[in-house]
Amino acid sequence: KAGVTQTPRYLIKTRGQQVTLSCSPISGHRSVSWYQQTPGQGLQFLFEYFSETQRNKGNFPGRFSGRQFSNSRSEMNVSTLELGDSALYLCASSPDSGLYGYTFGSGTRLTVV
Amino acid sequence: AQSVTQPDIHITVSEGASLELRCNYSYGATPYLFWYVQSPGQGLQLLLKYFSGDTLVQGIKGFEAEFKRSQSSFNLRKPSVHWSDAAEYFCAVGSSGTYKYIFGTGTRLKVLA
Secondary structure: OOOOEEEOOEEEEOOOOOEEEEEEOOOOOOEEEEEEEEOOOEEEEEEEEEOOEEEEEOOOOOOEEEEEOOOOOEEEEEOOOOHHHOEEEEEEEEOOOOOOOOEEOOOEEEEEO | OOEEEOOOOEEEEEOOOOEEEOOEEEOOOOOEEEEEEEOOOOOEEEEEEEOOOOOEEEOHHHOEEEEEHHHOEEEEEEOOOOHHHOEEEEEEEEOOOOOOEEEOOOEEEEEEO
């Protein structure tokens, strides 16, 4: 069965621009989470969606937003990009709450110049 | 507040040697504990998980971990390391109702031939 698919794999954007990242979860998985990974801060939780509802949000500014569609696919958006937003953005999916383990995608590497 | 500590940033072992990666957590109730592995440029792969029952859990790739409530630890072990085990290892804790993981800062494993 197909894994978690994230597109694009690599992205280069200019400061001030906005970006949308996409995540297709494993078929049948309804919970999708997003994490930001940087060398300085490590892995940090962005948000989690289940059946199109955001159930939890991490400590990130309002420039970071997300949504989930009825087919469980999810997108995250970052507006007014800053250099510090350069990171690997990881999406993970789970059948429900993730307490039995999330399956992660390979990530989208965002570079802001 | 929940937290996860991985005291070793880097570990180097010889191929065939045994391995133990340390993880300490802080959480009031019984945590849901995980070990993930990340190869360069890739996402995270779940090695094993613990949420109840037998405190010694077996995972993929010959890894095991032992939950010790008295020490708030969940150390990862492997009896004989292979060169392909070189990667970064992350310990994570989750809790019911939060729908997120708290990750440790990771331990980078180097394997000498």
